[in-house]
Amino acid sequence: METRNVDVAIIGSGTAGLNARRAVEKAGAQPLLIESGPYGTTCARVGCMPSKLLVAAADVAHEVADAGRFGIEVTRWKVDGPKMLERVRSERDRFVDAVVESTESLPAEQRLVGHARFAGPTTLEVDGHTRVNAKSIVIATGSSPVIPPPFDSIREHILINDDIFDLEDLPGSMAVIGTGIVGLELGQALQRLGVRVVFFTPFNDLGPFTDPEVIRVTHEILSSELDLQLKSEMLEAVPENAGIRLRFRDQHGEEHDEIFEQVLVAAGRQSNIANLDLENTGLQLDDRGRPNWNPRTTQVADAPIFMAGDVNGHIPLLHEASDEGRIAGANSVLYPEVEEHVRRTPLAIAFTDPQIGIVGKRYAELDLDTIEIGEVSFGNQGRARVMGRNQGLLRVYGGRKSCSIIGAEMIGPRVEHLAHLLAWVTQERMTVARALQMPVYHPVIEEGLRTALRDLARKLKVTGKCRLEDFATAPGN
Numbered sequence: 001m002e003t004r005n006v007d008v009a010i011i012g013s014g015t016a017g018l019n020a021r022r023a024v025e026k027a028g029a030q031p032l033l034i035e036s037g038p039y040g041t042t043c044a045r046v047g048c049m050p051s052k053l054l055v056a057a058a059d060v061a062h063e064v065a066d067a068g069r070f071g072i073e074v075t076r077w078k079v080d081g082p083k084m085l086e087r088v089r090s091e092r093d094r095f096v097d098a099v100v101e102s103t104e105s106l107p108a109e110q111r112l113v114g115h116a117r118f119a120g121p122t123t124l125e126v127d128g129h130t131r132v133n134a135k136s137i138v139i140a141t142g143s144s145p146v147i148p149p150p151f152d153s154i155r156e157h158i159l160i161n162d163d164i165f166d167l168e169d170l171p172g173s174m175a176v177i178g179t180g181i182v183g184l185e186l187g188q189a190l191q192r193l194g195v196r197v198v199f200f201t202p203f204n205d206l207g208p209f210t211d212p213e214v215i216r217v218t219h220e221i222l223s224s225e226l227d228l229q230l231k232s233e234m235l236e237a238v239p240e241n242a243g244i245r246l247r248f249r250d251q252h253g254e255e256h257d258e259i260f261e262q263v264l265v266a267a268g269r270q271s272n273i274a275n276l277d278l279e280n281t282g283l284q285l286d287d288r289g290r291p292n293w294n295p296r297t298t299q300v301a302d303a304p305i306f307m308a309g310d311v312n313g314h315i316p317l318l319h320e321a322s323d324e325g326r327i328a329g330a331n332s333v334l335y336p337e338v339e340e341h342v343r344r345t346p347l348a349i350a351f352t353d354p355q356i357g358i359v360g361k362r363y364a365e366l367d368l369d370t371i372e373i374g375e376v377s378f379g380n381q382g383r384a385r386v387m388g389r390n391q392g393l394l395r396v397y398g399g400r401k402s403c404s405i406i407g408a409e410m411i412g413p414r415v416e417h418l419a420h421l422l423a424w425v426t427q428e429r430m431t432v433a434r435a436l437q438m439p440v441y442h443p444v445i446e447e448g449l450r451t452a453l454r455d456l457a458r459k460l461k462v463t464g465k466c467r468l469e470d471f472a473t474a475p476g477n
C-alpha cells in the first residue's frame with residue numbers, strides 16, 4: 001500500500017470539498033482531494049441544476065396550458081418528452097462538464113480516487129491502495145436519499161433524484177414518495193409536463209413550513225392542483241410488468257391498490273457519515289454515530305477534523321456547503337488556532353409554483369411572547385393579479401424589543417426575490433421602519449412585502465419598544 005503525507009486531506013469533491021481545497025491552497029498548505037464517485041458535484045449532476053431545468057420546462061408547459069385564462073387560444077401543443085429531457089441533460093452536462101474540467105485540471109498530486117475511511121485519528125485508508133497521513137482532515141462527503149420500506153427492498157425498480165434526469169421519456173404515471181422540497185419540486189413539474197402524479201406521505205407536511213397560517217394556505221393551494229395522499233400508509237410495493245403496484249391505506253383508513261409506471265422516492269436525505277469508520281478516530285459519537293460539531297468553526301470536537309456541507313446535517317443547501325467548505329479549509333490549516341465565523345442569515349427557497357421561501361428564524365423557533373407578525377395575502381395583490389398568480393401568504397416576524405425583522409415564511413408568486421430582500425434586511429438587523437424607507441416600484445410583487453411590513457410596523461407601534469419617531473420619518477407614513 002502506498003503512503004502519502006499531506007497537510008489537509010479532504011474527503012469528497014462536491015461543493016464543500018472543492019471550496020475547502022481552494023481555501024487550503026490559498027492558506028499556503030498542501031491539500032489532497034479524495035473522491036470515490038464521479039466528479040461534478042451533486043448540485044450540478046443530480047441536484048439543484050437539473051431539477052431547476054425540469055421546473056423551467058414545466059413552467060413553460062403551465063403557461064401554455066393556462067393561456068386561455070388570458071384570452072389567448074393555443075390550439076395545438078404537446079410536450080415532447082424525449083426532446084424536453086434531452087435539453088435538461090444537455091444543459092445539465094454543460095454545468096457538470098465545467099466542474100469536471102476544473103477538478104481534473106488540478107495538479108495530479110492534489111487528487112486521489114477511492115473511498116476514504118478513517119484508520120486512525122488523522123489517518124485515512126483509501127480503497128486499500130493508499131494510506132494518507134494528514135495534519136488535518138475535512139469531511140465533505142455530502143448526503144444520500146433515504147429509501148424507506150417497502151421501497152428499500154426494490155431499489156432497482158424505483159427512481160431517486162439521481163436517476164430521474166436520465167429517463168429517455170416521461171412516464172404516463174408516477175408515484176412520488178415524499179412531500180418535502182425535492183418531492184414537491186420534481187412531482188409538480190412532472191405533473192405539469194403531463195405525467196399523472198400522486199404524492200404519498202405518512203405525515204401531514206407539505207414543504208418545510210412551520211408557521212400554521214402559511215401551512216394552512218399551502219395546503220389549500222397545493223391540494224387544489226396536486227393529488228396528495230397525506231397521512232397515508234404504504235403497505236406494499238410490488239414490481240410488475242406494467243410498473244409498480246402500490247397497496248396503501250389513505251387517511252380515512254380505506255385501502256387502495258394502484259399501478260404506477262414509475263415510483264420516485266424523495267423521502268429526505270441522510271448524511272454520508274456512516275461508512276467513514278469514524279469510531280477509529282477516538283472521537284465521542286452520539287447514538288446516531290455523529291460527533292460534536294461547531295457550525296461557526298466547522299470543527300469536530302477539538303480534533304483536527306472538520307465537517308462541511310450536507311454531511312454535517314446542519315443546513316443542507318448549496319450556499320451553506322460553499323461557506324462551510326471555505327471555513328473548514330481555512331481552519332484546517334490554522335488548527336489548533338481555529339477561528340469562529342459569523343454565519344449568514346438562513347435562506348431557503350423551493351421552486352414550486354407558487355414558490356416557497358423561508359428566511360431567518362422560522363416560526364417554530366420564535367418566542368411568540370416577544371414578537372409581532374405582519375402579513376400579506378397575495379390573493380388580491382396588484383401585480384400578482386396582473387400575472388394571474390394571485391395566491392399565497394407571506395408572514396414576517398419582528399422583535400418587539402429590537403423592532404427589527406428576524407424571519408419570515410412565505411408561499412407566493414416569485415417569492416424567491418422577496419425571500420432574498422428579507423434575508424438581506426434580516427442579516428443587516430434592519431428595523432421595520434428602516435426597511436419601510438427603502439424604495440419600491442409600482443406595480444411589483446415587492447409592494448406585497450411593503451404591505452406586510454406596514455402591518456408589522458403597526459403592531460410593533462402598539463406593543464413594541466420602538467422609537468415612534470422612526471416610523472414618523474418613513475416616507476409615506
Ligand SMILES: Cc1cc2nc3c(=O)[nH]c(=O)nc-3n(C[C@H](O)[C@H](O)[C@H](O)COP(=O)(O)OP(=O)(O)OC[C@H]3O[C@@H](n4cnc5c(N)ncnc54)[C@H](O)[C@@H]3O)c2cc1C
Binds near residue numbers: 016034140272309
Ligand atoms: C434534487 C435536489 C435538488 C436540490 N436543489 C437545491 C437548490 O435548488 N438549492 C440549493 O441550495 N440546494 C439544493 N440541493 C441541495 C444541494 O445539492 C446540496 O446541499 C449540495 O450539493 C451539498 O454539497 P456537498 O459538497 O455537501 O455534497 P456533494 O456535492 O454530494 O459532495 C460529496 C462528495 O463526497 C463523495 N464521497 C462520499 N463519501 C466518500 C468517501 N468515503 N470517500 C471519498 N469520497 C466520498 C461523493 O461521491 C460526492 O462526490 C438540492 C439537492 C437535491 C438532491
